[in-house]
Amino acid sequence: xxxxxxxGGGLGxxxxxxxxxxVLIPLAVGPDQNLLGKLAPxxxxxxxxxxxxxxxxxxxxxxxxxxxxxxxxxxxxPFEFVTLAKACAHWLTVSLPLAVITPPLGMLMSIxxxxxxxxxxxxxxxxFSLSFLAAIGGAVTAGLRRGGLLVSLLILxxxxxxxxxxxxxxxxxxxxxxxxxxxxxxxxxxxxSLVISPWASAAILKAYLR
Amino acid sequence: xxQFANPAKFLKLANAILPYLWAATIILFAxxxxxxxxxxxxxxxxxxxxxxxxxxxxxAWLGLFVYCLMGFFSAVAFVYRHPLADxxxxxxxxxxxxxxxxxxxxxxxxxxxxxxxxWAWGDARLxxxxxxxxxxxxxxxxxxxxxxxxxxxTIARIVALVxxxxxxxxxxxxxxxxxxxxxxxxxxxxxxxxxxxxxxALLVMAVAYTLLFTALxxxxxxxxxxxxxxxxxRIAEIGRR
Amino acid sequence: MSKRLRLKADNVSCERGGRMVIExxxxxxxxxxxxxxxxxxxxxKSTLLRLLAGLNVPSGGxxxxxxxxxxxxIPEQCHYVGHSDALKPALTVxxxxxxxxxxxxxxxxxxxxxxxxxxxxxxxQVMFLSAGQKRxxxxxxxxxxxxxxxxxxxxxxxxxxxxLDRLSSHMHVHLATGGIVIAATHADLGIAVSQTITLGVA
Numbered sequence: 146x147x148x149x150x151x152x153g154g155g156l157g158x159x160x161x162x163x164x165x166x167x168v169l170i171p172l173a174v175g176p177d178q179n180l181l182g183k184l185a186p187x188x189x190x191x192x193x194x195x196x197x198x199x200x201x202x203x204x205x206x207x208x209x210x211x212x213x214x215x216x217x218x219x220x221x222x223p224f225e226f227v228t229l230a231k232a233c234a235h236w237l238t239v240s241l242p243l244a245v246i247t248p249p250l251g252m253l254m255s256i257x258x259x260x261x262x263x264x265x266x267x268x269x270x271x272x273f274s275l276s277f278l279a280a281i282g283g284a285v286t287a288g289l290r291r292g293g294l295l296v297s298l299l300i301l302x303x304x305x306x307x308x309x310x311x312x313x314x315x316x317x318x319x320x321x322x323x324x325x326x327x328x329x330x331x332x333x334x335x336x337x338s339l340v341i342s343p344w345a346s347a348a349i350l351k352a353y354l355r
Numbered sequence: 356x357x358q359f360a361n362p363a364k365f366l367k368l369a370n371a372i373l374p375y376l377w378a379a380t381i382i383l384f385a386x387x388x389x390x391x392x393x394x395x396x397x398x399x400x401x402x403x404x405x406x407x408x409x410x411x412x413x414x415a416w417l418g419l420f421v422y423c424l425m426g427f428f429s430a431v432a433f434v435y436r437h438p439l440a441d442x443x444x445x446x447x448x449x450x451x452x453x454x455x456x457x458x459x460x461x462x463x464x465x466x467x468x469x470x471x472x473x474w475a476w477g478d479a480r481l482x483x484x485x486x487x488x489x490x491x492x493x494x495x496x497x498x499x500x501x502x503x504x505x506x507x508x509t510i511a512r513i514v515a516l517v518x519x520x521x522x523x524x525x526x527x528x529x530x531x532x533x534x535x536x537x538x539x540x541x542x543x544x545x546x547x548x549x550x551x552x553x554x555x556a557l558l559v560m561a562v563a564y565t566l567l568f569t570a571l572x573x574x575x576x577x578x579x580x581x582x583x584x585x586x587x588x589r590i591a592e593i594g595r596r
Numbered sequence: 597m598s599k600r601l602r603l604k605a606d607n608v609s610c611e612r613g614g615r616m617v618i619e620x621x622x623x624x625x626x627x628x629x630x631x632x633x634x635x636x637x638x639x640x641k642s643t644l645l646r647l648l649a650g651l652n653v654p655s656g657g658x659x660x661x662x663x664x665x666x667x668x669x670i671p672e673q674c675h676y677v678g679h680s681d682a683l684k685p686a687l688t689v690x691x692x693x694x695x696x697x698x699x700x701x702x703x704x705x706x707x708x709x710x711x712x713x714x715x716x717x718x719x720x721q722v723m724f725l726s727a728g729q730k731r732x733x734x735x736x737x738x739x740x741x742x743x744x745x746x747x748x749x750x751x752x753x754x755x756x757x758x759x760l761d762r763l764s765s766h767m768h769v770h771l772a773t774g775g776i777v778i779a780a781t782h783a784d785l786g787i788a789v790s791q792t793i794t795l796g797v798a
Binding site: 281295301303306330334345351352353 | 486489490492493496497500501505506509510513514516517518520521524525527528529
Binding site for chain 1: 646652672676681683685696
């Protein structure tokens with residue numbers, strides 16, 4: 146399954162997107178180092194979110210078009226496992242690398258170096274649910290030719306909690322009790338999406354096969 | 356072919372109820388509005404601006420209520436495969452979105468004199484209401500972008516169910532986010548704090564809104580059924596050629 | 597595979613796009629049968645195959661299989677080769693086959709490559725293959741994994757005469773060992789058809 150995904154990912158484009166955003170943000174906000182440092186965690190989370198979103202509509206599209214999903218649906222594995230594997234593959238090939246690569250880019254935004262490990266840690270924790278929720282959106286648009294906008298509309302509201310707690314964990318010291326509870330919630334969100342997403346995307350894809 | 360049998364019965368029922376429903380809606384709105392605008396006293400703190408509440412609060416309630424209803428219909432459709440349930444969820448969505456939008460607009464009209472700004476991100480309810488509106492839009496987008504009706508129905512069902520779960524998660528996280536950013540600076544208006552002289556008008560308005568929704572929902576459900584029949588006929592015609 | 601198999605459809609109906617494509621269809625197929633599905637375009641041939649493969653859900657009626665593996669569903673005992681070939685263009689021929697044999701729960705083997713004469717192409721990427729070669733690769737899936745029922749949707753499209761012969765001989769072996777083949781096709785399959793189901797006759 147991971148093998149099948151290997152060539153399909155849009156990591157390159159997503160990475161390029163993040164870089165472009167990183168360049169654009171200072172241009173939009175102005176080169177004020179203090180302001181940038183303050184905004185950086187939130188903006189970087191936003192960049193991560195959007196770039197994962199960018200790849201979401203491709204998760205199932207190819208398999209749907211070439212008929213692989215037909216055969217997978219008939220196989221001995223429950224279809225939920227197929228979607229689970231797909232989402233995991235997406236996480237491993239897109240979200241996780243992005244979550245690892247993005248924080249060092251924070252240096253460009255004059256982010257406080259002491260915060261970087263926390264940023265990376267929270268992004269890795271959050272990227273899990275990002276991929277799994279993206280799979281739901283990917284399933285909805287598997288059979289549509291231009292699903293990009295629909296994916297954004299559907300998935301962005303689902304990303305709200307991840308964004309809130311992700312930034313909270315990153316910004317840590319702002320909160321009353323540090324970033325540990327936020328990290329916990331972030332992981333809980335990941336678990337929740339782990340439960341819901343394979344089921345939901347399998348059911349949606351089945352509707353397309355029908 | 357239960358697909359035809361059930362809607363037929365429903366249509367009969369809907370046609371019988373609707374005139375009374377409209378009458379009740381109009382009467383209750385008249386009472387409620389009169390009560391809200393004339394009888395009830397102005398708030399000692401908020402002055403006349405409090406009257407927006409009678410429009411705003413029921414709209415917000417319905418925005419939430421309709422979403423839950425949509426989730427309920429979707430669950431029913433999911434379990435029992437009842438053809439009417441999908442149509443009910445589908446037609447509820449635009450109405451819910453309108454109530455949601457109304458709540459947001461009136462909320463910001465209210466916010467202007469009260470908070471001095473049209474929009475306060477600090478208010479958890481405002482923010483989650485906005486996300487709720489996005490949900491409605493996403494749900495409606497599914498129906499419009501998937502041509503095949505049975506397929507769209509199945510997918511919309513699942514999205515609605517996922518959405519219901521998410522509404523609670525969003526609510527929770529926005530509340531949490533809110534307390535993080537501005538602890539307790541928001542004006543509270545809990546139910547118990549409302550004086551009886553105002554409460555009755557608010558409740559009448561809420562019932563009126565609910566009736567209005569029911570009436571509109573029945574009407575649009577009726578036209579949805581008609582549209583389906585038309586589609587079926589057209590397809591049958593093509594098949595015959 | 598010498599058990600008696602009997603695939604039964606009892607008043608099966610299927611709806612697509614709000615239209616009844618198949619209405620109250622009943623048939624019985626026993627093992628060793630080659631069944632040809634015939635009928636004009638849009639008569640429901642593909643729909644019926646997908647129905648048997650569990651990809652469509654019947655809106656009425658029942659499909660049953662007697663004498664198959666008791667704890668496996670009908671789709672799990674079927675091979676389905678549809679219009680699209682279910683191949684990954686970026687992987688090689690061998691990788692594609694290995695992936696499917698692996699996924700469908702069998703050991704890798706070279707027999708699949710031999711089956712349709714793809715040995716020479718084993719390490720080429722699928723994106724360089726012609727349509728007919730891809731078709732052969734898709735059909736190769738049938739060989740290494742033993743499934744009693746083959747569901748083939750227009751299997752002959754794009755095949756040259758040599759590959760057609762190969763397909764017939766594979767089907768022949770499959771039928772002789774007690775399998776069932778259900779094929780939607782307009783062309784001649786090279787062996788005697790034992791049963792014909794004609795769809796879409798109003």
